[in-house]
Amino acid sequence: MSQIIYKIAPEVLWREAEQNGRFGGAPIDIVDGFIHFSTAAQARETAAKHFAGQTNLLLIAIDATKLGDALKYEVSRGGALFPHLYATLGLDAVLWAKPLPLGADGQHEFPQLEGE
Secondary structure (H helix, E strand, O other): OOOEEEEEEEHHHHHHHHHHOEEOOOHHHHHHOOEEOEOHHHHHHHHHHHOOOOOOEEEEEEEHHHOHHHEEEEEOHHHOEEEEEOOOEEHHHEEEEEEOOEOOOOOEOOOOOOOO
C-alpha cells in the first residue's frame, strides 16, 4: 500500500489551514469525527461521488507515515479500506497541494498520482 494518501478540499478551507498551521477537516469530516482521505486508486471515484461539478478544489498529498496511530484504514464504500485520520492534520505531513480543475468533460483533471 502506498505511503501517500490524498485529500480533496475546497481551496478556501485549505488556505485557512495553511494560515492556522493545521487542518481540522471539512464540515463532513467534523461531523463524522475523522478526516476522510483516499488512496491514489480511490481519489478519482471520491471526486466524482462527493465533489461532482465543484470548482476551486485542491488535491493534497499526505505522507501517511507521519500520521502515526491516529490513521486508521477502515471499511467504507464497496467494502474498500479508506484512510481516516482521528486527529487534526499537521501541515508537516503535507507533500504538496495542487489545483483540481474541471475538464471540458465535467470531470476533475488529476495530476499523476503515486501508486497508479
